């Protein structure tokens with residue numbers, strides 16, 4: 001199964017997953033242009049759009065994509081997501097051909113943020129689209145929720161299968177790994193990760209996906225012992 005990684009606005013990721021031959025869905029199309037180009041070059045029909053949260057850099061391309069395709073737009077927040085066709089929330093499962101997309105409510109970055117957990121035979125590992133909730137070696141800022149809420153959301157993601165591949169909404173990996181190294185300067189795994197990420201950045205490769213098993217070992221926000229420790233890390237990261 002083919003996942004195309006598109007970029008927009010410098011560090012946003014947009015994902016296109018071909019779930020059966022010639023048919024795909026897109027996650028968080030902040031910009032329509034790279035999506036339309038990919039659909040044309042790969043001759044794909046986009047049937048669905050999944051939105052993780054209402055921020056403009058994640059939904060900016062929706063109206064244009066709706067005009068040009070007959071896609072169905074799915075997301076959690078009718079009021080703040082113009083163009084939404086179907087409201088989905090925690091536990092909703094959308095079956096598309098051989099795969100299932102499960103919506104997981106993860107308030108924290110925004111009050112209505114969700115992640116999408118994709119499973120099914122054609123996938124070698126489950127796939128998790130995390131928007132601005134979980135990043136590689138980091139997590140999103142808390143704009144509308146407190147530390148306990150976001151901590152619990154991240155813990156719920158951490159409980160998913162180890163082999164899950166994490167596809168976040170932004171590439172902040174270099175910065176995140178440097179932040180984690182501040183607290184564990186001698187951690188060999190983090191140092192190797194920084195070298196890898198810098199090589200990827202230099203050669204123009206994405207730093208995603210990452211395995212959830214690796215996140216559980218190096219991501220300071222998943223490793224936090226309790227929500228107070230998590231909130232303290234998050235405040236320090238805000239000023240990093």
Ligand SMILES: [Zn+2]
Nearest residue numbers: 053055109132
């Ligand atoms: Zn956001």
